[in-house]
Amino acid sequence: MKRSIRLALLLAILPLALSFAATVQAITTLLDNDKRLQQPVSASVAYTSLAQFLRTFSQQAHVPLRIDPKEPYSGTEICAFFQQQPLGNVMKALRSLLSYQHAEWL
Amino acid sequence: MDADFLARLHESAILAAMTPEERLRHLKEVMYVCGIDDPLFCQEQHIDPKKDAEYFAKETHFFWCWFHLIDSGLPPDTKQLLLSGQPVTLSFNQLPSDVQQAIIWDWQTMPDGSDQPAWVTIQIANDHPGWDTTWNVEKAIWIRIHNSTASPAVLHATGQSAWRWYKRWLLPEDAPSDPQELQPLPNGFPYQPQVTPLPPNPDPKTLAKLKPVTNCTLLDRMQEIAAKLHIPLLATLPYDPEQIYGQLTLNPPKTLADYLQGFSTYPEKWLYHKWNSGLLLVSYPRWPLDQAASLPEYLLQLLRKNLQQQGLFTLSLLRQLFAQMTPFQQHAFAQRFIPQADPQGHFPVFLFMLAHPELESASGMPLTPALTLEVENLHLPAYSAWHKEVFVALKVSVFDRDIWGRLMREFRLVGETTDQRWVPLEGILTGAVPSSFWQTEEIPQK
Numbered sequence: 001m002k003r004s005i006r007l008a009l010l011l012a013i014l015p016l017a018l019s020f021a022a023t024v025q026a027i028t029t030l031l032d033n034d035k036r037l038q039q040p041v042s043a044s045v046a047y048t049s050l051a052q053f054l055r056t057f058s059q060q061a062h063v064p065l066r067i068d069p070k071e072p073y074s075g076t077e078i079c080a081f082f083q084q085q086p087l088g089n090v091m092k093a094l095r096s097l098l099s100y101q102h103a104e105w106l
Numbered sequence: 107m108d109a110d111f112l113a114r115l116h117e118s119a120i121l122a123a124m125t126p127e128e129r130l131r132h133l134k135e136v137m138y139v140c141g142i143d144d145p146l147f148c149q150e151q152h153i154d155p156k157k158d159a160e161y162f163a164k165e166t167h168f169f170w171c172w173f174h175l176i177d178s179g180l181p182p183d184t185k186q187l188l189l190s191g192q193p194v195t196l197s198f199n200q201l202p203s204d205v206q207q208a209i210i211w212d213w214q215t216m217p218d219g220s221d222q223p224a225w226v227t228i229q230i231a232n233d234h235p236g237w238d239t240t241w242n243v244e245k246a247i248w249i250r251i252h253n254s255t256a257s258p259a260v261l262h263a264t265g266q267s268a269w270r271w272y273k274r275w276l277l278p279e280d281a282p283s284d285p286q287e288l289q290p291l292p293n294g295f296p297y298q299p300q301v302t303p304l305p306p307n308p309d310p311k312t313l314a315k316l317k318p319v320t321n322c323t324l325l326d327r328m329q330e331i332a333a334k335l336h337i338p339l340l341a342t343l344p345y346d347p348e349q350i351y352g353q354l355t356l357n358p359p360k361t362l363a364d365y366l367q368g369f370s371t372y373p374e375k376w377l378y379h380k381w382n383s384g385l386l387l388v389s390y391p392r393w394p395l396d397q398a399a400s401l402p403e404y405l406l407q408l409l410r411k412n413l414q415q416q417g418l419f420t421l422s423l424l425r426q427l428f429a430q431m432t433p434f435q436q437h438a439f440a441q442r443f444i445p446q447a448d449p450q451g452h453f454p455v456f457l458f459m460l461a462h463p464e465l466e467s468a469s470g471m472p473l474t475p476a477l478t479l480e481v482e483n484l485h486l487p488a489y490s491a492w493h494k495e496v497f498v499a500l501k502v503s504v505f506d507r508d509i510w511g512r513l514m515r516e517f518r519l520v521g522e523t524t525d526q527r528w529v530p531l532e533g534i535l536t537g538a539v540p541s542s543f544w545q546t547e548e549i550p551q552k
Contacts (some may be wrong), residue, residue, distance in 0.1 A: 022211050046325050046341075051403040067403075074403040081329055082338030082385065089383035096382040098279050098387065 036063045036087030043080040050076045053094075061087045073098075170206045172228070172247050179205075193229040201226070209251055224253045275389060281381040286337060287363035295334050296327065296365060324377075326389060335362060341388035405430075 023051065033035060039061040051074040054065040067074045076098065082090075176188060179202055188194050198206065209223055227250040250260050276282060324343055332339040359365035366388075369377035379388045401409075 013110045046329075049406055069403040069407075072400045072402050075401040075406045077342065079325060079328060079341040079343050080339070081332030082340070085338050085385065089385065090340070092279075092383045093385040093387060094382070094409075096280055097340050097342060097387045099277055100275055 031088060035086070036061065037091070038086050039063070040084040041087050041090060042083045042085070043090075045081075046079050047077040048080075050074055050078055050098075053078045053080065057087060057090065063087065065091075171202070171208050172249065175202060175205050176230075176247065178229075188228065188230055193227050195225055195227045198223045209249075222253060223251045228253050275378065276380055277382075279382065280387075283363065284381040284386070286335075286386075287366070288361050291359060291361060291365065292334065295330070296359070297330060307497050331362070331365075331386070337362070338385045339388065340385050342390070343388070344390055 038081060040061045041057045043053070045056070048056075051069050052068050053069055057063070058065040077086075078094075163481065178187065180188070180194075184194055199208070201209070229248045229250075248260065326344065328339055328341055331337055359368060366377070366379050377388055377390050379386060381387065
């Protein structure tokens with residue numbers, strides 16, 4: 001009995017899961033194809049706040065990137081040293097830097 | 107006493123301020139971040155996740171109640187004795203009930219632990235107090251539990267091992283390493299500072315230029331990787347890395363992988379790294395709630411602006427800010443802003459703190475550099491704020507002296523500690539202490 005309930009539940013959830021995976025894939029493709037995110041940016045900063053970090057790239061790439069300065073994470077301090085990296089790669093790396101498994105920074 | 111230990115003491119104070127529900131929630135978060143609920147981790151270690159989680163919860167409780175006892179459950183004299191590394195023996199019946207329960211729990215797991223414990227001896231040390239061998243463990247509270255018949259049981263309460271953090275940090279899309287790490291390093295990398303002895307009688311005016319550079323900061327090291335090896339690098343680093351990572355006692359590394367591995371020789375300050383989108387990412391183990399302790403940018407800007415304009419934070423500003431901060435943010439504030447030097451090389455030190463005997467005894471006396479370092483690294487502001495205790499404003503003056511051909515840096519405390527009163531800070535910086543300095547202000551309620 002329990003097994004059939006589980007199966008029914010799985011069948012009910014499966015389309016949602018597939019739909020979610022497709023949405024994530026679509027967003028990833030969209031971001032990969034966005035030329036604005038392929039613009040090169042550079043940084044040589046020590047202990048700069050995340051908010052300032054984003055402002056710098058926003059100015060360099062003319063892409064609006066911001067975080068509310070009252071948001072606690074806005075003060076997270078970043079050290080960055082790189083030249084001419086695609087903005088999209090930097091943003092992906094930044095997300096990874098500030099995330100833990102199952103606690104990803106979105 | 108060191109900064110790490112005090113930080114943990116501070117964390118225990120945070121726990122002490124929590125309600126039981128908050129503490130349980132925090133405990134679950136710690137377990138989550140440490141990977142206790144991770145099936146893969148449990149499988150690798152051949153452990154039962156439920157039993158391990160239960161054990162971990164009890165161990166954490168054990169850790170907490172001992173820190174809490176030392177923090178606020180002992181007379182000042184006893185506390186001073188403990189913080190100076192001396193053993194203290196306490197009767198079991200005098201201990202708080204939570205400590206008693208924790209002892210009984212551990213005692214019952216001992217082979218000879220059938221009888222009721224009679225007394226306990228506690229000591230703060232890096233290694234097992236009775237043994238000559240070095241365990242290389244972090245600073246811990248060592249606890250010897252005695253009764254009338256069995257030999258004493260020895261336990262120690264420390265933090266968690268660091269490596270589990272890395273596992274949580276590695277996202278599915280990350281690469282743990284990169285072929286660039288295996289390339290041979292160019293000559294001259296990493297930079298090895300050369301220590302040049304000072305001349306016998308150096309000119310005071312040029313003394314500063316002659317000071318030997320004996321170490322590089324962690325930030326320098328990261329910058330060097332990016333500049334010399336042309337590797338794009340993104341990092342979150344501990345704020346005061348020079349004190350922590352000062353001297354890298356590494357064998358000459360052959361590859362970047364060797365070099366990065368060398369940073370893992372600091373057990374509590376392990377640097378870990380991974381790769382994502384062609385960038386080298388570097389971070390360090392932090393307390394699970396470290397992210398929650400981040401100070402918002404507007405607050406950082408306000409603090410920096412105040413520091414630049416006045417050199418010190420006014421008491422009213424601090425009160426205003428602390429009222430807005432969570433305890434975790436107060437902790438972050440302490441870590442970030444306590445060591446700040448003004449252009450004259452003076453170090454204003456702000457301490458909201460309990461009446462700590464080690465500082466009272468230092469008031470007005472020359473301090474050794476080691477002690478001053480400890481003073482600068484104290485992590486106590488939030489801690490004291492809860493206890494509604496004394497606000498202490500200290501200023502440390504620095505003097506460089508040539509003693510027997512060696513440059514010695516001497517520190518002196520300028521200003522006064524006060525007892526059971528809040529004082530304004532403005533007069534301390536200029537040296538002109540206003541009369542209001544001595545006027546008692548109402549201690550703000552939490």
